Amino acid sequence: MxxxxxxxxxxxxxxxxxxxxxxxxxxxxxxxxxxxxxxxxxxxxxxxxxxxxxxxxxxxxxxxxxxxxxxxxxxxxxxxxxxxxxxxxxxxxxxxxxxxxxxxxxxxxxxxxxxxxxxxxxxxxxxxxxxxxxxSSIDLIQAESDPKKSLHNLKASPNFLQRHQISTENFSAILNKFCDLNVLVVGDLIVDEYITCDVLGLSREDPTVVVTPVLEQKFIGGAGIVASHAHGLGANTTYVTVCGDDREAKDSLEKFKEYGVQAFIGRDGSRPTTLKQRYRSSGKTLLRVSKLKQHAIDQTLQDEIFETFQERVDSLDLLVFSDFNYGVLPQSLVDRMIALGKEKNLLMVADSQSSSQIGDISRFHDMLLLKPTEIEARLAIQDHDVGLVGAAEKLANKCNPSHILLTMGAEGTLIQTLHPDKSEWMTDRLPAFCDAPKDPAGAGDAMLVTASMALAAGASIWEAAYIGSVASGCQVATVGNRPLSVDTIRHELGIW
The missing domain is CATH 3.40.50.620 (HUPs)
Structure with missing residues (x-):
């Protein structure tokens, strides 16, 4: 210039x-x-x-x-x-x-x-x-959230691949089909803000750690990152949600345009866009602050979401419920969407998170795939004593999914699937693929959407679980949510 x-x-x-x-x-x-x-x-x-x-x-x-x-x-x-x-x-x-x-x-x-x-x-x-x-050097801090610098070389599980006779050719064929998928994601929009701080010391007035902000970064989170992952992996993606009328909503719309996601966002003046702030230092989270409202959206907004789904249902290959229990998916709306999805033989999957909030993943019945954490599964069945396999079976009996990926953090993932002849449940386990996670946030979201797309592309549950575990490992290897890419998954699977 x-x-x-x-x-x-x-x-x-x-x-x-x-x-x-x-x-x-x-x-x-x-x-x-x-x-x-x-x-x-x-x-x-x-x-x-x-x-x-x-x-x-x-x-x-x-x-x-x-x-x-x-x-x-x-x-x-x-x-x-x-x-x-x-x-x-x-x-x-x-x-x-x-x-x-x-x-x-x-x-x-x-x-x-x-x-x-x-x-x-x-x-x-x-x-x-x-x-x-x-x-503190900003470049060093940002390296934590740069997928190109922070990845990869995740662990593999050759024994699992051998047990289920899976080859890299299987994975390549599955990933090649991602670009043919039409995916709709519905659920809560969350903006994640990471405030990286330097520690000044201990206050002399009271035993409080005093910090000063060095770098502030905002990322799309919640169901928004699930939709962004889907597009990054190659699918034609639509995202439907509700948020406030504020700066976070405006910034999120710009991000969705950047990521290539077609977003339909209803505005609710009674709530802010959910903002979760994490104050971090030396790679550790010191404090989390959440700005949100948790009441259910009104009937008008429910109708808007349902109509958007109804207009597109005939062209969809996959519907993803990404529920964070902040009011975007009331039970009446979920039931209407599931009923129409079943009528159209649409593949449907769900995750319903219960971290600081209370949820019930079993309210998403007849799904192709459920992806709860161990705690979320136990909350749904109200049983904290039964073993892991028993917990997965009780959840399956309660809401009738075809497959369950029960995630256990550093202990990996339990895979529960109904035998083809429907006579019994089959179980296997995958380890966590990332040895040194930097940020656990978003691991389940990455697994949910990647495994679900693999199933929609014709993968077996064992192939889908493996691909989903790779995606989860990629996510936790960086700080903050950034959309996955199919090339990243190929790299980690050794496919070029």
């Missing part, structure tokens, strides 16, 4: 966001982006709404690395909003862009600064800081 184009971009930002929108600027050579640079840039980003970084071109004194490489390094930093190469005098650039703030390191505070005169002419300010000494 030319200097005029950079100026036009900044002017458009000001026009769109109003006079209170603060633009900050940092400039330099940036031969090597070291922690000192990161501290300064993080400080600058915290002082403004939009951070522009100007990278000196190759003619500037002290430059050691080609300009394009230096620019790429700066662009890769998440809290830099805009960066470009300086092709004219710095003061002329400042005069053209008119940033509200120019931020420089403390070492420049007691020396002449050529920016001062031009800033004073239009009321801009010059700030000096070397950033925060407690700063």
């Amino acid at each position: 030319t200097p005029k184009e950079h100026t036009a971009h900044i002017k458009a930002l000001r026009s769109e966001n109003g006079p209170d929108f603060k633009i900050g600027m940092v400039s330099g050579n940036f031969n090597v982006v070291h922690p000192g640079h990161l501290r300064l840039l993080k400080f600058a980003a915290d002082c403004c709404d939009y951070l522009v970084v100007v990278v000196n071109d190759d003619r500037h004194p002290g430059v050691l690395v080609p300009a394009q490489l230096r620019l790429e390094n700066i662009v890769a930093i998440s809290f830099v909003d805009y960066a470009f190469l300086l092709e004219e005098d710095l003061t002329a650039t400042i005069d053209a862009l008119r940033p509200d703030l120019v931020i420089k390191g403390k070492e420049h505070q007691n020396v002449p600064n050529p920016e001062s005169d031009i800033l004073s002419q239009y009321g801009g300010k010059l700030l000096f800081s070397s950033g925060d000494a407690i700063f």
Whole structure:
């Protein structure tokens, strides 16, 4: 882009966001982006709404690395909003862009600064800081949530594959069919916010740990990530939900567009969009805060959801109930959808989570697949004494699914399926495939949708469970929810 184009971009930002929108600027050579640079840039980003970084071109004194490489390094930093190469005098650039703030390191505070005169002419300010000494490298934090850096090399279970005579050719044929599937996901939308903190120490007033935020990241969660996984795995995906009329809803719609999910979102002014905040430090969650309402949606919204389903049911291959028990799936709506699905011979699967909330997965009857945790299964059958296999059988007898994947965290997954002649239940187990999970959130969602799509593509329950376990392992190997891709699953299965 030319200097005029950079100026036009900044002017458009000001026009769109109003006079209170603060633009900050940092400039330099940036031969090597070291922690000192990161501290300064993080400080600058915290002082403004939009951070522009100007990278000196190759003619500037002290430059050691080609300009394009230096620019790429700066662009890769998440809290830099805009960066470009300086092709004219710095003061002329400042005069053209008119940033509200120019931020420089403390070492420049007691020396002449050529920016001062031009800033004073239009009321801009010059700030000096070397950033925060407690700063944790953002790049290291973000590596936890980058699937390309955090994966993979999950464990395998060759004995399981041998027992069920499964080969990589089986997996390849199944995954190839994912792109032919039409999937509808219905359930609660959740926005997951991860607030990574540095620990300052222990308060002297009371025994409280004091932290300061370093990085805030938001991810689509709940049934929203189930739909996003489905599209990432190749399916033509529709998502139906209800949320509030707020910023989280607006941001979520943008994310669904980015992910390629066709989202139909009913608005309920009586509830906020569910927001779950996790305060984390050193890879551990310190505190969770949930902002939500749990009452059932009204009849009008129930009718809207049902009508959306009814319009599409003839073209669907799979219906996924992803229930978090925050009111989007009242029993009357579930019963109507199941009745129509059975009439149309539609494959239906369900998960109903009971973590901080109370749910009952057995209310989803006659499903192709149920995916409860051990606790959720025991809550449904109200029996905390029977063994694992007995718990799965009692759940099956209560709500009549074809298959159950009962997840047990680090202990893996119990697979319960009815024998083809319906004479007895067959059982097997898969271990957890990820040895060093970074974040357990979303493991079950990844397993549910991947295993369900495999079944819809013609897989056996054993093949589906294995593929689902791989997907679950990929999910827990990163921090925060990001849509799975079929290429990731292929890689972990050794299929290329």
